[in-house]
Amino acid sequence: MLLHLSTWSEVDQFLKRSQTIVIPIGSNEQHGPTGLLGTDWLCPEIICRAAETQGDILVAPTFNIGMAQHHLGFAGTISLRPTTFIAAIMDWVHSLSRHGFRKILFLNGHGGNVASIEAAFSEIYAESSFAGRRAGFALKLCNWWDLEGVNELARDMFPTGHGAHATPSEIAVTQFAFPDTIKHADYAPKIAPSGPIREALEFRGRFPDGRMGSDPGQATPEKGRALVELAARSLLTELAAFTNESVPA
Amino acid sequence: MLLHLSTWSEVDQFLKRSQTIVIPIGSNEQHGPTGLLGTDWLCPEIICRAAETQGDILVAPTFNIGMAQHHLGFAGTISLRPTTFIAAIMDWVHSLSRHGFRKILFLNGHGGNVASIEAAFSEIYAESSFAGRRAGFALKLCNWWDLEGVNELARDMFPTGHGAHATPSEIAVTQFAFPDTIKHADYAPKIAPSGPIREALEFRGRFPDGRMGSDPGQATPEKGRALVELAARSLLTELAAFTNESVPA
Amino acid sequence: MLLHLSTWSEVDQFLKRSQTIVIPIGSNEQHGPTGLLGTDWLCPEIICRAAETQGDILVAPTFNIGMAQHHLGFAGTISLRPTTFIAAIMDWVHSLSRHGFRKILFLNGHGGNVASIEAAFSEIYAESSFAGRRAGFALKLCNWWDLEGVNELARDMFPTGHGAHATPSEIAVTQFAFPDTIKHADYAPKIAPSGPIREALEFRGRFPDGRMGSDPGQATPEKGRALVELAARSLLTELAAFTNESVPA
């Protein structure tokens, strides 16, 4: 069930049988010479929608802009500051918990989001912790590549040149979902360099075409399909486990 | 051109021929017994994408969560606080202006967003105004129903029971775009009541099924198609005028 | 009854017979070659004080600095950022609601304030809406020129050249109240230009003497008196209606 294509009374009905919701969350940022700017929010959205066709889950609208300050040297990147990101996640969670959702899973598509999302969770929990009361809900962050089996599959497909940004696995996922948008380039070097992430101008100096450690030329729509199918199945498992997780009194 | 399906170098190319971008912006909130929760962000997204097939414009990802505090009494509504909304709009604008965009148009789908978006514009402009320097970009807010001819068409189609929330025109637009999601209900009363908007519990007391002044039963996909086609054409006109608008030295 | 000239026990007495208060709110900003910098906060203050002599109402101190970032190119303008404005309105409302005021009307004298005041109301209501509880009070924004009959009277008095800033009607109100401060100028052009409002330097480029669409030379103290008398009567009506407005359970 897709929240945005449902009515409020359908959500009320859903809440009677489950208090779990999944939010695809990512970033809109450069993904090298051939990767789509939307890659990092499209991947979790694609996986959530694939899972939704197979199980009775509720998928929230996609949180499509994240923490991408280091990519701002490349056109089309849109970034929130971490403090803005924290405030927005807080408002999403307060909205959903008010309706009775008690397990809220963020399926994340951008490594650069992790710290800010976890900081947001702590900011939210801190309200209860300072007040000495229970929060009444649990938050979970899960990167789509960490879903059961996905990293292993990606490693099998791309034993070298997977890298950390504009990876062949994420490019493959978008190629599968948007075959009309597949782009090609001569990557030079074939595998991009690695290094630390700091501010945007230094980033562009260090990673001139935007890739980090990756050779996205290995991506194919077929590999993308396999990744999505596995990730969707694992997401259903993950959501079921999260739903069933018991909480100390 | 859809930003999220483009690469950074394609955006660089676009910037050479135009520094204008349109951002669909809306809200995810209850829309009465039959309206989709995503209605207010789907409408501007649908119109932008229709326009994009007809003109060389650049469409940003959709800003899908807005200011909907008064709808929080109905399940599925997700709202930002105005101050969070302002911070997020600020970050979007700073990201885009950094890349060289000089005309940024927000095509809005939610009346409740207007004050916060305008306050955000003032917050952004104030940075330049306090510093005594030019901003270097212009911001514009345009509700999709205020695009040339659209209000008139809606009034012709729905002379009574258009109302202010869960209107037949916005329901029609989503029916056209998502015909599989069309829902029906016996509206009682046929035309919903009107009144002031305050906090969520008072809102639900005043507007028990979520509609405000509207009879969405009049919506049809065909009417939706006509509205989208007209709005898309008018959006192209609006964007061209905004692009060509000269600015005092 | 003027709050600032009362004691706390007199306010306690007032609260036993009414829980309604009116706050004059405006801005301190340039008003063209002849308009007073205080025009926008003086007008609602003048009207409230005229009304107070005729009815048992309680008038708060004047909120005299608002959102005027676009006027900062002209000396004497003082502006809050929208987020500061929101925080301050929040504190005023929390102070007054704590004492038992349940209907708080802001009589506004500056169009540029509207978005930020409405955003502030939403920020305040959102606290209750997220928490799932009633606010216990209602907020209302009313521009003095929207009081019953006032716009009509102004249109009759000034069929052309009323404009949007440094209007003859607001100049007339201050001429009536402060006849010693009346200033004259040769306005060139007679009716000022119109156009969009952005940051301060662009604003000054577009509106070189500060006026927008207006010919303030039409103002007279007598017209000001008529406007104030009408507005004061209509304010009493407005406050009575707001006081009596019932709220859904």
Next chain:
Amino acid sequence: MLLHLSTWSEVDQFLKRSQTIVIPIGSNEQHGPTGLLGTDWLCPEIICRAAETQGDILVAPTFNIGMAQHHLGFAGTISLRPTTFIAAIMDWVHSLSRHGFRKILFLNGHGGNVASIEAAFSEIYAESSFAGRRAGFALKLCNWWDLEGVNELARDMFPTGHGAHATPSEIAVTQFAFPDTIKHADYAPKIAPSGPIREALEFRGRFPDGRMGSDPGQATPEKGRALVELAARSLLTELAAFTNESVPA
């Protein structure tokens, strides 16, 4: 010269001969059984306006709401949180310094404001200090009772029962300016108790009628006149000294 009764071009003229401005700043809060709620902002306003009739100074609009959280247990008190207060003072200073004011004096009427105003000054200066540049303006806080000779005169007039809140000297000043609002009460005890200031409910428990250490029954309009006349003269001296103060290169 009163800023709010001037035009922007008159302020431009003033700036050519002086870059100094004085801002009356106070609080709107309970002042015991007989004191006006506006006492703390009326006193500096009264003194500034008296001084303005005698010297070529520029008086800003009155900053009438300050930090009065401890008085919120008494009806009519309106308080800003310190962080709101800091943000607002910051915006006032940025507005005025942008116009070219280089010496900004806050004439304060409320002891409870002092810490927040000084914190605001530090917040403002810190912007320059972190950036390693000069601020370009100087800020000064002066309580009206600390103007030369004023404390001495008050001590002579009220050797006992002056106290710290709802003092006979501030009551006298408002009696002089607003003789129609003079109120009387049997104070019990004659001199109010003293003690620490914490939150509002504890404050009311400790100071049941709102006074702190004072016997306001000693106030007379004549004493108020003497205080105002002296304070006005001393304010002119203070402003001249501040204007002439040289700053290290």
Next chain:
Amino acid sequence: MLLHLSTWSEVDQFLKRSQTIVIPIGSNEQHGPTGLLGTDWLCPEIICRAAETQGDILVAPTFNIGMAQHHLGFAGTISLRPTTFIAAIMDWVHSLSRHGFRKILFLNGHGGNVASIEAAFSEIYAESSFAGRRAGFALKLCNWWDLEGVNELARDMFPTGHGAHATPSEIAVTQFAFPDTIKHADYAPKIAPSGPIREALEFRGRFPDGRMGSDPGQATPEKGRALVELAARSLLTELAAFTNESVPA
């Protein structure tokens, strides 16, 4: 008892016999040619630890960075903005009050902290005051030099050249505690100048070697010992009085 060298269950035990805690708070900032950068946080820490050996008190970790924007022109100074400082004090107090501490005394070592700490207290109390509930705890700020007898002793030791920053008394305290770090310099002039405190560059222009009004050459470790011993005894007295202070119902 030093909190940081205790276990949580030891703190639980302590709370059964006392709900009072003392927090050494200071600043890390230049202290002239010979003063340690840590002087202002070391002094209260030294005094608290001396007191802790003589009485059953609980000493929190030292809050070692304060408001020192004006010293940023000298290397090694670390400053919080006042608003950051307020937020941090708020979190400390909310943490400690949650555990049951009801009397929280900040022993301060930096005059520049006073306004921000008091503003923080008001910000914290305001939460209760706006909500109309008791805070449940009392906060107290005490500068170590204001402990009973300390100012007098310092005046006896240093009748001239005590000054306001890099004073011989604070230098002496650190000389006593860290005799290996004693530094010497030819102070020119012997007694440093005095003047107002504004931003960092102006400060350095006015106070070229960092001292304000002081001759730290008078400091000796023996004088430091006497100051610490007296201050430690007076701190125990102060804490006992604060603990025993009764609060109105």
Next chain:
Amino acid sequence: MLLHLSTWSEVDQFLKRSQTIVIPIGSNEQHGPTGLLGTDWLCPEIICRAAETQGDILVAPTFNIGMAQHHLGFAGTISLRPTTFIAAIMDWVHSLSRHGFRKILFLNGHGGNVASIEAAFSEIYAESSFAGRRAGFALKLCNWWDLEGVNELARDMFPTGHGAHATPSEIAVTQFAFPDTIKHADYAPKIAPSGPIREALEFRGRFPDGRMGSDPGQATPEKGRALVELAARSLLTELAAFTNESVPA
């Protein structure tokens, strides 16, 4: 060289030979039945001070309160909210970078700090990234247990029951540094349970004595000495590498 025991001119001298500084950063929070509340800030402080005796490095004062919201169910824990933490780190970095430090390493002692510190780095870098300018400094986060060889040594020492909180390795470090504070307990169970971290009350329900997955009974001062000696050497290596790291133009 310890910053807090140095003068500003000594820091100026240091800056001529190195622009690198290390900040010990941790948390003050419960560490099980026997662990010191200060463990997480003491460990990096101990290691930094050991390293400082062996190399020409500059050690900042210890940032002793971090993000520990989940431990607030245990007395003595003091936590910042993530947003406060971010603001404070920002101020530290802006202070130090203003003095000319270009490599700032945070040696961290608390896993719960990692997300907030990284979010703070992004918030700081974002200022430059949005502005399109270089930051001029590089930030690095290093947990002391991730210093070269340390994790391996800890694993050798404690092959089972190392766990994630109140670990024998951190307890050992404090036992070495503070042998007088060694405490004993019968741990039941010997190895504490594991599980997710959420708000404070749930945390205490899940981890009743505060430990997570650890058996701190294995700690000895001798093991602590070995850990500190290795970590100190590795910190010097780490700082040298960071100092020498070249940055793209």
